[in-house]
Amino acid sequence: MPEPKVYLVGAGPGDPGLVTLRARELIGQADVLVYDYLVDPGLLRWCEEDCEQVYVGKKAGFHALPQDEIEALLVDRFRAGKLVVRLKGGDPFVFGRGGEEARRLAEDGVDFEIVPGVSASLAAAAFAGIPLTHRDTASSVILVTGHEDPSKTAVSVDWRALAVPNTTICIYMGMGRLPEISRELILGGLDPETPAACVQWASLGRQRTCVATLATLPEAVSRERLTAPAMIIVGDVVGFRDTIAWFEKKPLLGRKVAVTRNREQAGKLASRLEAKGAEVLRLPLLSIVPATDPEVEEEVFGELGSYEWIVFSSANGVRCFFDLLIRRYDDLRSLGMLRIAAVGEATARAIRAHHLRVDIVPTRATAEDLADALIATGELDSAKIVVVTGNLGRDVLINRLNEARAIVDRFPVYRTEKTGLSDHPGAQAFRETGADAVLFTSSSAVRSFVDQAEALKPGPDAKRPIAGSIGPITSKTMRKVGMPVDFEAKKSTLDALVDALCEKLGSLDA
Structure with a gap:
């Protein structure tokens, strides 16, 4: 059993494909998963069934759980002997309050680790086709938040001081103050015509990008109705988007x-x-549940060497059948000289994954076409065939094979449940x-x-x-x-x- 520990894990910008291998491994091991609003729900599928999942959704104007209670929750579950994964959008140490949580854990004697993630600025720029640095136009990058601690009595970000030449500015959580930020950067010396962009829902199918100048970006964002979560990028590098934008050219983007x-x-x-x-x-x-009638299973495997054909009507049937076969015999040679037929190419691929050749795959993946292909061999008279199927399999294949004078056994290996x-x-x-x-x-x-x-x-x-x-x-x-x-x-x-x-x-x- 794993030792109790808390992992502060970056979940990346949204696309599950950008989650690190370490993050995925830990999600699968977690006893408790504490996750934020911007974490893709698909990541929760990697949890074990008995994992406690705690949503602490944090977005502008709404926190499902206050920060101090989140930190107390992490400590409490650790002391209960749990492996806890605190899953945070982006990177936990880049405007993710990971530093605050790590400090609380250290003060309370909690064993913890930090797992970095792809930060929103990196992903937004890459998926919008905007290089953050370029030899000719940007030799430095500034990461800054537009949403400071509301309890502060004064604003600590000196926006005018950030108006630095040959620099790209990435502004996190700045949508609520965009007009003010734009004005202050211009007053600090940035050219009002400096290219600027706003990237909403970076890396996801709903990504939208608005490009304007620093002076006109607030109006353009309002006109395009872009809202948080979004990354604001200011700098000459935005101009490269015209040439290298790639993600938003995909045919189903926005669908x-x-x-x-x-x-x-x-x-x-x-x-x-x-x-x-x-x-x-x-x-x-639907869910697929492996299930067999014990008597039928014994009969089929007891007579496996006597069949001439084994016919698979679905990839689910392939998976469940071979799980049974390996569990019983631990050797694919137990199939003997059986010839193999599959209803379609997807089912055939599942069979080939076991390094077995498929003798018949019809052009169209239907039971009728599979029956035609088998009958066309002219060898079905008195041939013994086992058809591997599920509980909802249609009768048409078996009926056609029976009509061709084959001796057919049906072997349901899974149950389809709503x-x-x-x-x-x-x-x-x-x-x-x-x-x-x-x-x-x-x-x-x-x-x-x-x-x-x-x-x-x-x-x-x-x-x-x-x-x-x-x-x-x-x-x-x-x-x-x-x-x-x-x-x-x-x-x-x-x-x-x-x-x-x-x-x-x-x-x-x-």
Whole structure:
């Protein structure tokens, strides 16, 4: 059991991909996770199920827990023998009050460590295409906060003194005082025409950047309705954005997409969408639970050497089957000379991950096409086949194989369960803001979405999403329950689904 300790951990600017390996490791080990408003909710998925998660959300004008109570909480949980992770947006020692917390921990004899994170200024500049330094225009960088301790009787930042040539100024938490800051920098000697930028929600799919001059930035920010959290960058380096801006050229930037895959597989689709710039809302409508009938399991594994074909109808089935196989035999050679068929390329990839060759993969990932491909071998008469599936698998594949005079055993290895979403943060965000699109990758997800319609009902100001399907079977179910199919993937793959989404949204913008 790990020794009690408190870790002050930087969570980076927002994009989970920018979290350090050390931070991820510690989140997975934490007994207690204390996290802020700007921490991406996706990081919470790395916690163990029994981890105590404490939200102390701190944003302008609202603190869920005062600073002294946060510090007391860290000390209390340490003294209770817990491994505590204090997760803070950006870097804990760059305007994150990490110094205050570390000092309290040291004074109270608490064992602690500091884990740096990517600070907001670095991320905002990189994702906006603004180099903070440049040999020709900026040889120094100033990091300064525009939001000082409100209990101070005097302002300690001398803004006029920061008006230094060949310098980039990065202003944290300065949105509430931007007109004053702009005026003071100009009075200090900066040219009113100095390029300036404001980067909101840096590194996320909702990132927006406003570029103006130092004199006109307050008006431009107001006109564009940019609000906190945002980073203000002042300096000639802002001019390079015209040439090297890259992130905001992504096709799905500014789009919010709801993903309805199960918890175990949502990450694969989410990562593809985020790579295109989308902000992803995870709606885990389903969970996959390994489950077998003990008698059926004994019969199948007892007769494994007598089967000619093993047929997998999903990647979930592959994962659960091989977990069982290795647990029983610890040797892939126990499969003998079995030939292997997979319903589609995603399922085939899961099989190949075990260094096994897949003999049949139909062009379209449907049970009908898989049955056609197997029947086309002309070798099914009296052939013994085991079909690895889940509890909701359709009968069409097995019926077709039986009609071809094969001897077919069904082997369900997992159970698909509906997940209650009424209190889920993704569902709450969906209700409040809606989305540009919602994607369905299975019929069971469609049915669960309909069953939980009340928990997912958009509010009066929420955006109504278009609905996309991964393939014809899912589309058929959507139409059957009265749901429109606004677009369908040309192939039943995640990449094709994302491509179809980009094409559809592009056509709506045209």
